[in-house]
Amino acid sequence: MSSNVQSIVEKYGNNANRLMDILHDIHSEKGFVSNGEMKEIALLLNISKVDVEQTLTFYHFFSENPRGKYTIYLNNSLVAEMMGREEVAKTFEKATGTKFGTVSDDGLFGLYDTSCIGMNDQEPAAIINGIVFPRVTTYRVKELIRSFRQGHTVEDMINSYGGGQNQSELVQAMVTNNLNRRGAVIFSDYTPGEGLEKLKSLKPQDIIEEVKNSNIRGRGGAGFPTGLKWDFCSKAEGDERFVLCNADEGEPGTFKDRVILTERPSLMFEGMIIAGYAINAKLGLLYLREEYYYLKKHLEFVLSDFRQKGWLGNNILGIEGFNYDIRIQFGAGAYVCGEESALIESCEGKRGEPRNRPPFPVQVGYLNQQTIINNVESLSSVTKIIANGADWFKSMGTKESSGTKLLSISGDLKYPGTFEVEWGITINEMLEMAGATDVKAVQVGGPSGRLIGPNEFHRTICYEDLPTGGAMIVIGEGRSILDVVMNFMDFFIEESCGSCAPCRYLTVILRNKMKKIIDGKGVASDLDEIVHWGKQMKIANRCGLGQSAANPILTSIENFRHEYEAKIEKGKDFDTEFDLNSAIIESARAVGRFPEA
Amino acid sequence: MSDKVKFKIDGKECVADKGVNLVDAAKQNGIYIPTLCHLEGVKPAGSCRVCNVKINGRFMTACTTPVADGMEVENNTQDIQELRKIIVETLFVSGNHYCPACEKSGCCELQALGYKFTMLVPRFPYAFEPKEVDAESTKLFIDRNRCILCKRCVRSIKSKDGKSIFAIKGRGHNAMINIDHELAAQMTDEEATMAMDNCPVGSILKKERGYYTPIGSRKYDKEPIGSDIEESVII
Numbered sequence: 001m002s003s004n005v006q007s008i009v010e011k012y013g014n015n016a017n018r019l020m021d022i023l024h025d026i027h028s029e030k031g032f033v034s035n036g037e038m039k040e041i042a043l044l045l046n047i048s049k050v051d052v053e054q055t056l057t058f059y060h061f062f063s064e065n066p067r068g069k070y071t072i073y074l075n076n077s078l079v080a081e082m083m084g085r086e087e088v089a090k091t092f093e094k095a096t097g098t099k100f101g102t103v104s105d106d107g108l109f110g111l112y113d114t115s116c117i118g119m120n121d122q123e124p125a126a127i128i129n130g131i132v133f134p135r136v137t138t139y140r141v142k143e144l145i146r147s148f149r150q151g152h153t154v155e156d157m158i159n160s161y162g163g164g165q166n167q168s169e170l171v172q173a174m175v176t177n178n179l180n181r182r183g184a185v186i187f188s189d190y191t192p193g194e195g196l197e198k199l200k201s202l203k204p205q206d207i208i209e210e211v212k213n214s215n216i217r218g219r220g221g222a223g224f225p226t227g228l229k230w231d232f233c234s235k236a237e238g239d240e241r242f243v244l245c246n247a248d249e250g251e252p253g254t255f256k257d258r259v260i261l262t263e264r265p266s267l268m269f270e271g272m273i274i275a276g277y278a279i280n281a282k283l284g285l286l287y288l289r290e291e292y293y294y295l296k297k298h299l300e301f302v303l304s305d306f307r308q309k310g311w312l313g314n315n316i317l318g319i320e321g322f323n324y325d326i327r328i329q330f331g332a333g334a335y336v337c338g339e340e341s342a343l344i345e346s347c348e349g350k351r352g353e354p355r356n357r358p359p360f361p362v363q364v365g366y367l368n369q370q371t372i373i374n375n376v377e378s379l380s381s382v383t384k385i386i387a388n389g390a391d392w393f394k395s396m397g398t399k400e401s402s403g404t405k406l407l408s409i410s411g412d413l414k415y416p417g418t419f420e421v422e423w424g425i426t427i428n429e430m431l432e433m434a435g436a437t438d439v440k441a442v443q444v445g446g447p448s449g450r451l452i453g454p455n456e457f458h459r460t461i462c463y464e465d466l467p468t469g470g471a472m473i474v475i476g477e478g479r480s481i482l483d484v485v486m487n488f489m490d491f492f493i494e495e496s497c498g499s500c501a502p503c504r505y506l507t508v509i510l511r512n513k514m515k516k517i518i519d520g521k522g523v524a525s526d527l528d529e530i531v532h533w534g535k536q537m538k539i540a541n542r543c544g545l546g547q548s549a550a551n552p553i554l555t556s557i558e559n560f561r562h563e564y565e566a567k568i569e570k571g572k573d574f575d576t577e578f579d580l581n582s583a584i585i586e587s588a589r590a591v592g593r594f595p596e597a
Numbered sequence: 598m599s600d601k602v603k604f605k606i607d608g609k610e611c612v613a614d615k616g617v618n619l620v621d622a623a624k625q626n627g628i629y630i631p632t633l634c635h636l637e638g639v640k641p642a643g644s645c646r647v648c649n650v651k652i653n654g655r656f657m658t659a660c661t662t663p664v665a666d667g668m669e670v671e672n673n674t675q676d677i678q679e680l681r682k683i684i685v686e687t688l689f690v691s692g693n694h695y696c697p698a699c700e701k702s703g704c705c706e707l708q709a710l711g712y713k714f715t716m717l718v719p720r721f722p723y724a725f726e727p728k729e730v731d732a733e734s735t736k737l738f739i740d741r742n743r744c745i746l747c748k749r750c751v752r753s754i755k756s757k758d759g760k761s762i763f764a765i766k767g768r769g770h771n772a773m774i775n776i777d778h779e780l781a782a783q784m785t786d787e788e789a790t791m792a793m794d795n796c797p798v799g800s801i802l803k804k805e806r807g808y809y810t811p812i813g814s815r816k817y818d819k820e821p822i823g824s825d826i827e828e829s830v831i832i
């Protein structure tokens with residue numbers, strides 16, 4: 001037994017629910033977790049080795065094998081592709097002498113694709129040994145690989161600091177905020193503690209009432225009323241309650257939480273404390289995606305500062321019996337963990353597979369206790385609601401959508417970045433605001449949302465018309481809609497947890513059908529079939545990922561059917577995909593006789 | 598009568614014990630809801646999605662839904678049967694199922710559902726993905742070509758001290774069933790037989806035993822799957 005594994009497992013109290021942390025710690029030391037180490041962990045946690053392995057192999061950033069001294073994860077989101085990823089990827093392969101998905105023979109470089117890393121406003125972007133490299137050019141690739149070969153560290157290659165807190169000593173990241181528009185809630189003037197101050201004079205139920213009165217709905221995309229969720233949780237019977245903050249923003253095209261985590265972490269943590277007070281919780285977890293690991297020290301500093309100020313710990317703000325703390329729980333690369341019940345599973349050290357519901361997390365959540373899960377932006381807004389009042393909040397937005405919304409706008413436009421707007425602006429206004437012209441389509445809410453064309457640009461961004469978690473991908477006139485859809489389908493296939501049979505493989509079938517159409521081998525009946533099969537996805541699967549995995553196909557056929565039809569073979573009602581010559585080539589070679597042309 | 602609930606399936610008045618899941622509740626009333634991952638007495642997974650029904654207008658899996666008073670359930674409708682057939686076909690093309698050569702042929706629930714839904718040939722192209730066979734264990738073969746990832750083995754077969762002998766490895770369409778060789782070596786003959794019997798397909802096979810029941814007199818050789826339920830009304 002290696003003393004190292006033992007000390008790491010002991011650090012987490014030999015608790016199997018902390019398996020994610022244990023695997024993270026071993027990973028950060030040597031870059032992978034070996035079979036022998038899995039056995040040791042299993043023994044120490046008193047679980048079977050296959051249980052350790054099933055968690056480890058679920059997450060994209062965990063590995064059973066070495067992934068190179070320099071492990072390069074290159075984002076493959078749609079916008080990365082739009083911004084020239086292909087050339088950058090080729091240059092990486094040429095410079096390192098290895099292909100994507102493999103490690104170079106000398107063990108120096110590992111090259112891997114990765115789903116959207118929350119940098120769509122500065123693509124192409126890569127993560128190398130945990131450090132984010134935005135706006136990577138072919139020149140930069142050559143420079144990086146040359147320098148690594150000369151023995152430079154990844155830290156040596158940081159050549160600029162982004163603005164704001166990105167340049168603070170605790171972050172020192174090349175990432176830029178691109179905060180293009182500050183609004184009245186999240187990015188307005190703010191003094192840490194202004195929400196907490198009110199707790200001294202308010203009872204937990206008063207807080208819940210205030211949040212309910214504000215009409216705030218979940219900012220992650222689903223739009224469930226936040227106050228109602230808290231009310232359900234506080235009234236559910238149980239021993240312990242938990243607050244989970246969902247900072248796993250994995251929807252391709254979203255990056256607004258990154259900016260909150262960088263510039264306004266106190267606002268979010270205050271929201272978590274207010275939530276803890278409202279539902280009488282003892283512990284809050286910030287579930288942070290590993291892509292944002294570079295913010296760890298920065299966020300931990302804020303938490304230790306809060307503890308010093310008496311905002312975390314025992315008898316917070318002098319309120320007798322209000323004992324509460326927050327810890328950061330890292331994910332390890334899995335889009336599906338943004339789904340709240342999958343997020344809970346991950347926090348418990350398991351595979352991020354969504355649970356069957358009911359019961360809902362407010363009844364049976366983290367460690368089977370009553371749990372609320374709120375988005376970073378929702379909790380940040382709550383701090384301002386408590387500081388300034390529900391009426392102030394309701395004075396902004398539309399009738400059913402109060403307050404502001406952060407939009408992450410990227411793609412073909414002049415000013416990609418985060419914009420805080422009041423609910424109620426139209427898509428046309430949004431495009432004008434962000435400097436987008438000659439727009440063919442907008443992907444509203446990321447791949448799981450809707451692909452809309454100019455005929456819907458008059459629609460209003462709000463829960464009553466066009467709801468969104470904030471990811472807005474602008475697709476210019478010159479782009480092929482079918483290529484857009486293909487990228488999204490690959491994404492859903494990569495990120496399916498694999499639990500539900502239709503999501504596991506019908507996604508692959510749909511992608512293959514798309515490929516057939518793109519290759520010019522599609523016939524008219526293929527379009528009907530792909531729609532029919534796609535509709536099954538909506539009803540067949542357990543969670544939002546599976547239910548929306550066919551949305552790119554369904555909404556693009558709805559709005560851009562002509563692009564599909566242009567690719568369909570005309571006048572043929574039989575399948576031309578089957579190529580007899582290529583099917584028999586192997587046996588033709590074996591017998592040495594070839595069909596005549 | 599307080600521990601009984603009344604509900605309707607396809608218009609038929611039904612009564613069942615309160616708290617049981619809809620698959621078992623339907624069974625008590627002589628109605629068959631097709632399943633693959635469901636195993637009576639084991640916590641439902643809701644992962645194969647074959648038992649999808651419409652409850653009060655909403656699609657839900659019957660195995661994960663406790664029956665409640667006044668539920669209106671749609672089970673045998675064209676839309677639902679089509680969805681189920683698509684799922685079954687998906688499972689056929691994503692694995693490598695060569696029924697004539699499979700030890701479980703005739704006892705296989707996937708094959709039986711294929712017949713039930715009159716699947717002559719899957720509408721989807723076969724994937725023919727190579728899958729690993731694991732024969733390392735002393736008592737069991739794990740043939741992943743046939744696995745449909747129902748997790749029955751994961752949920753129902755544990756070691757004496759409650760540890761998992763089976764688990765999933767990987768995710769998405771690369772997910773596969775995994776067996777803990779050390780724990781599997783300690784399984785008794787009865788436990789190994791149970792693992793094989795709990796597998797709805799021919800993915801878990803006991804070594805040194807084959808074709809115990811001759812083809813032609815196997816479970817689904819004469820009567821389609823579900824007919825035993827549809828013939829007998831328990832209540």
